[in-house]
Ligand SMILES: [Zn+2]
């Protein structure tokens with residue numbers, strides 16, 4: 001598997017990075033995890049506009065899904081006059097309605113589904129192209145999922161947005177790469193069931209036995225170096241900050 005960080009800024013884009021979006025490739029199949037603010041532009045640095053094979057949306061906060069509205073335009077009103085075939089989109093209950101109303105307040109009822117094939121995510125295991133995918137509900141104020149993507153005996157686990165939860169530890173059990181959010185700063189922000197801080201991300205990686213930790217979803221107003229230091233204090237394996245354009249062979 002190859003992972004490319006398309007965007008990794010938390011909550012809103014920074015000058016350097018779009019919001020959450022991660023491209024996972026194997027056997028020529030391209031699965032995009034989240035499409036937050038600015039991600040569609042960055043994505044085109046890494047693959048063609050119409051080269052995605054499936055999209056997974058961890059939850060419906062704008063910083064994880066809002067560029068789906070722009071992507072709808074690109075697929076529905078193609079420059080060549082054609083219309084793209086429906087692309088599989090896996091998201092929480094109500095994804096189509098949310099994206100449709102975000103796009104326009106008087107939407108054509110079915111237009112989104114002409115170019116997206118919506119599937120409702122539940123905690124489960126299913127196949128997406130060559131990948132085996134496991135999804136679990138994580139701790140966030142809205143219905144939100146963490147996802148484990150497996151291929152060829154290797155695994156990537158993406159936390160989505162979550163507070164500390166044993167569910168995440170289990171999802172990331174022995175995973176090869178743990179892409180884990182660290183939006184909060186230890187000792188500064190402490191709101192249960194919302195986000196992890198760097199220390200908690202490190203603790204979760206340790207409990208899970210993850211082989212590598214990549215911290216993501218750090219907002220522009222947060223000192224990333226502090227979160228990295230805190231994660232290192234709780235996790236002995238390799239840990240680094242996600243960066244736009246970074247790639248990992250898993
Ligand atoms: Zn977020």
Ligand SMILES: [Zn+2]
Pocket residue numbers: 059061140161
């Ligand atoms: Zn969120």
